[in-house]
Structure formats: C-alpha cells, structure tokens
Amino acid sequence: MSDRQAAAPEWERLRAAVLDADGLVRALASGRRRGAPAPVVQGREMRRVEVRVVDLKAGRHLQVTAYDATQAHTTNHALGEDARAVVDALLAEPFANWHVDTTDATHQLRVTKKGAPLLHTSTRTEAVEVSRDHDRAKDRLLAEDDPVLVALGISDAQGRVKPTRQAKYRQVEEFVRLLDASLGEALEQGHVRTPTEDDPLRIVDLGCGNAYLTFAAHRFLTAPPAEGGRGLPVRMTGVDVKQQSADHNTQVAAGLGIEADFVVGSIGGARLEQAPDVVLALHACDTATDDALARAVEWQASLVLAAPCCHHDIASQLRTAEAPAPYAMLTRHGILRERFADTLTDALRASLLRREGYRVDVVEFVESAHTPRNTLLRAVRTGAHRAGAVEEYDELLAAWGVRPRLGELLGDGLSR
Ligand SMILES: C[S@@+](CC[C@H](N)C(=O)[O-])C[C@H]1O[C@@H](n2cnc3c(N)ncnc32)[C@H](O)[C@@H]1O
Structure with a gap:
C-alpha cells in the first residue's frame, strides 16, 4: 500500500x-x-x-x-x-x-x-x-459429477470424467474459463450489454458438433453464484451442418431441462432470429473459422472467441507462392510451412478483425501438452479503428502473395 x-x-x-x-x-x-x-x-x-x-x-x-x-x-x-x-x-x-x-x-x-x-x-x-x-x-468450473457432463457422456454415471474424455473436459473447461474472464471484463467495460431475464445474452456456438462447449458455457454462466456460476440470463444457440448433431443436442437439452436452440446449417449461411451478442467457435474446421469470424463481424457481435482448427487454406497457397526475400526458408520445408501458415493465418485474421473495430488478442487457451490446436482469438468490439491496421494487412498480403478466406468474405464491405 x-x-x-x-x-x-x-x-x-x-x-x-x-x-x-x-x-x-x-x-x-x-x-x-x-x-x-x-x-x-x-x-x-x-x-x-x-x-x-x-x-x-x-x-x-x-x-x-x-x-x-x-x-x-x-x-x-x-x-x-x-x-x-x-x-x-x-x-x-x-x-x-x-x-x-x-x-x-x-x-x-x-x-x-x-x-x-x-x-x-x-x-x-x-x-x-x-x-x-x-x-x-x-477446481473445475464444472464439477465432474455435474449433470451436464454426465448427459454429454464426458463423465460416467458415477460422476467421474471418463479417461478417454479427459482432454475434451479440459479443453471445454479452459475455453469456458476464458469466456468467463473475457465476458466479465467486457461487461465491466460496457463493451457487452448487461443482459436481463427478458433480454438474455445471446450466445451462438458455430460448428458446435455435440455441443460440449454450448452446454458447458450455458451451465456455468447461468448457474447461481452460490453454486459457483455467474447467474447470467443466457440464451444459447448451436449451429452445425449436421442434422444428427442438432437432433442429439436437442434431446440432451430436453433431458437437462435447458432451453437452447440448435440450428442445422452452414456457419456461413445459418439464419438466426436475432443477431448474437457473443460468438464462439471451437475447432471449426479450416476456413469454417473464417466463416465464423465473418458472421461475427456481420452481426456486429460484441465478443468473439474462436479457437481455430487446421489451417489448410493459407498452407496450400504458400506452397505455390513465392516467399519474400529473405524468408524463403520459412516455407521450404513442409513442417515449417505448416507451422508458419498457422501463424500467418491467425495473424491475418487478427489484423482483419482490428480493421473492423475489434480489440483483438491471441492467447493460448489450453496447455500445448494437451493439444497443438490451442490458440484462441479473442476479439472485443470497441468500434475503435486502429491507425495503420489497413496498411499493415495490405503489406502482409502483398509480401506473401496470399489471399486469406476471411479477407475475401469481408470483401469490400469493410468498415474502415
Ligand atoms: C472438430 S468439430 C468441433 C465440434 C465442437 N465445436 C467441439 O469442439 O467439440 C467441427 C464441427 O464443425 C462442424 N462444421 C465444420 N464446418 C462447418 C460449416 N461450414 N458449417 C457448419 N458446421 C460446420 C462439423 O460438422 C463439426 O461438427
């Protein structure tokens, strides 16, 4: 003091x-x-x-x-x-x-x-x-015997996380932990509106698969503080191209008595009744992450958390593009090219989101020992456009001769 x-x-x-x-x-x-x-x-x-x-x-x-x-x-x-x-x-x-x-x-x-x-x-x-x-x-945000984890098959009937589901448990937990911290900060700073019972926080999970993240986030955010949750009014929507996911998830929601919507459709084309406040995407494949980020921008989502999956798009472009001098070594060897493509893809995504008025940071959401797919892009819509962001992005593209999918998706509609 x-x-x-x-x-x-x-x-x-x-x-x-x-x-x-x-x-x-x-x-x-x-x-x-x-x-x-x-x-x-x-x-x-x-x-x-x-x-x-x-x-x-x-x-x-x-x-x-x-x-x-x-x-x-x-x-x-x-x-x-x-x-x-x-x-x-x-x-x-x-x-x-x-x-x-x-x-x-x-x-x-x-x-x-x-x-x-x-x-x-x-x-x-x-x-x-x-x-x-x-x-x-x-402690975990969700106890091992939480009914949600049992219903999702992450924990067994005795309420213990199954050995084969440990990695998923950890991944979802850490994602929700970051969501909680980011949401808390964004609410405090007024970047996310304060939800009410009549107008709950709308969160969409794009490429939700079996909705592990969707249900875990719902459970943690809505549980009363006395039970270790956040006590926030929240309405979750999961989007996935697979009908089978929606059927399964709807059944799980009914069993748990949770109100959640599951929409069958592509991330790029799914229609939601109302634009969401928060967009989540956990390991949406390859350019599906770009689709998710583009939708977030279109919806003007206040908070976006996206953990990308594989990055084939830029990797394949780097295979044929000529690297700028003196960086040819970065893309000559397959393994290095793949790793560099991961970095370049996410750097370009972050740059584009900044251009769109988001404050962005790129963080690790689960230790690399558990999964190499552990990068997370976190973006908070502040409306502030950072000087030089457009030039920075254009120069990076020109130097590497690549066309990122997110850039194409955002096209000329950029709000510079
Ligand atoms: C690797 S899984 C991840 C599932 C879930 N987010 C998780 O982490 O447990 C990717 C999911 O995204 C869905 N998906 C991939 N591309 C999609 C697209 N363009 N539109 C909608 N769903 C998509 C797949 O059907 C799959 O369920």
Whole structure:
C-alpha cells in the first residue's frame, strides 16, 4: 500500500477486511485504473486477483490467485508479516475495483478517475459459509459429477470424467474459463450489454458438433453464484451442418431441462432470429473459422472467441507462392510451412478483425501438452479503428502473395 493509500481511511478499512483471516470469505481485485499501466502481480501483468484464506498442512495461509490473459497463478502466504506484505503489494497495484466479502459485510471499492477511493460497505444479512479448501484454485468450473457432463457422456454415471474424455473436459473447461474472464471484463467495460431475464445474452456456438462447449458455457454462466456460476440470463444457440448433431443436442437439452436452440446449417449461411451478442467457435474446421469470424463481424457481435482448427487454406497457397526475400526458408520445408501458415493465418485474421473495430488478442487457451490446436482469438468490439491496421494487412498480403478466406468474405464491405 502506498503512503497516500495508508493515509486514506477507505483503503485502511479494505486492508483490514482482507487481512481478517477469520472473517474473509474472498477478495477480488479487477479492472485497470484509467490511464494506469496494467496491474503486475508475481512479475506478470494480471487482469484479476482473488484472495482467500485456506487451510494447508502447514496451517492457515492467505492464498492469492492471479489471473492473466490465459491462466491462474496461485501462491500461498503465511499469515502475519508475509500476508500483510503481499496484501499491501496488491493494494498498491492500479486495480480499478476491489470487492471484498467477509462473514459480516461486503465492501466494494472503486477508484475514481482522479485516483480517489470510493468505498461502499453493506452489512451482510444472511450467514455465509466460508470455504477454506486449498485445492479450489485447481477446481473445475464444472464439477465432474455435474449433470451436464454426465448427459454429454464426458463423465460416467458415477460422476467421474471418463479417461478417454479427459482432454475434451479440459479443453471445454479452459475455453469456458476464458469466456468467463473475457465476458466479465467486457461487461465491466460496457463493451457487452448487461443482459436481463427478458433480454438474455445471446450466445451462438458455430460448428458446435455435440455441443460440449454450448452446454458447458450455458451451465456455468447461468448457474447461481452460490453454486459457483455467474447467474447470467443466457440464451444459447448451436449451429452445425449436421442434422444428427442438432437432433442429439436437442434431446440432451430436453433431458437437462435447458432451453437452447440448435440450428442445422452452414456457419456461413445459418439464419438466426436475432443477431448474437457473443460468438464462439471451437475447432471449426479450416476456413469454417473464417466463416465464423465473418458472421461475427456481420452481426456486429460484441465478443468473439474462436479457437481455430487446421489451417489448410493459407498452407496450400504458400506452397505455390513465392516467399519474400529473405524468408524463403520459412516455407521450404513442409513442417515449417505448416507451422508458419498457422501463424500467418491467425495473424491475418487478427489484423482483419482490428480493421473492423475489434480489440483483438491471441492467447493460448489450453496447455500445448494437451493439444497443438490451442490458440484462441479473442476479439472485443470497441468500434475503435486502429491507425495503420489497413496498411499493415495490405503489406502482409502483398509480401506473401496470399489471399486469406476471411479477407475475401469481408470483401469490400469493410468498415474502415
Ligand atoms: C472438430 S468439430 C468441433 C465440434 C465442437 N465445436 C467441439 O469442439 O467439440 C467441427 C464441427 O464443425 C462442424 N462444421 C465444420 N464446418 C462447418 C460449416 N461450414 N458449417 C457448419 N458446421 C460446420 C462439423 O460438422 C463439426 O461438427
């Protein structure tokens, strides 16, 4: 905590609440103060930090879980001097908001544009249960015995993830984790509208297949916070070219009592009753990811998360195109050409989305040890058009002599 903070009673109250090991339920720091650099925790830029008190073999500790763009990083600190030092360091970081739940109150602190702390404290009227389970950070968003996972065949009837479905479980979990973090941030920043029961958040999963992601996202986002979910009103739609997927998924939804729509059609041509707010695509094959991104742009979706699959299109173009000097080595050998094509394809996709008024980042959504198809394009529609984005894209195309599918799809309708 800085000297200026130490002199402010709001920060002092918040600090006392976070350091009250008997009373702390959980503290959350999020957002970045206007005009300030990103908060840095454990030497990395972080988006969100959660602080809890946990019982370890070595006794009661303060657990800090910091979330960067892709994963959670957890450290434990002995109560006393160590915990005080780590909390002071966290309070000194330029997070815009703190939300601290204790057994008897909720404290919400927001830092104004001028850097002043605004603290609102409300007394808790209902008792709250404190979990001191130290493994919670490793916890899954969906418990293994969640009815959704059983209905999808990821878990068996005893509620254990089947050994053959572990990779799918992890993949879907990590995707939903990123969706949750991205959605939380976009809602907070006003880039995604706040949904209501009458007008729920419309999410479409393009190339949904057996709808593992569709159902998992629905389950997590709609579950009440008391059950570890987000309690958001959400309406999911899955699109897939296979009739059999729609039949199967509709049956699963009915069995689970979930209202979701499954549309049979191509990603490029499917008709939805209303444009979605959020577009998801997990491993839509080859240029189907481009179709998904083009639809997202057409719908002006507020948030897009797409994990591409294989990248044959640009790879085959690179086989015949002449590489610019001195980069011929990048495409001479098949394996290197394939890898470079993956990178070039996603870089061009990111560039096109920027051109369309999206803030884009490219992140890893599941460790590469589990799948090489672990890149995820995340785009938030801000409406801001970055200077130089058009030239950057044109130069890259001219240099490599390729025509990306997404560029063709967006055609002349680009909103530059
Ligand atoms: C690799 S699977 C991924 C399924 C699901 N997203 C998942 O990760 O479990 C790709 C799915 O996309 C569908 N698909 C591929 N191209 C499509 C297109 N152009 N339009 C609609 N569906 C498509 C396929 O039928 C298949 O179900």
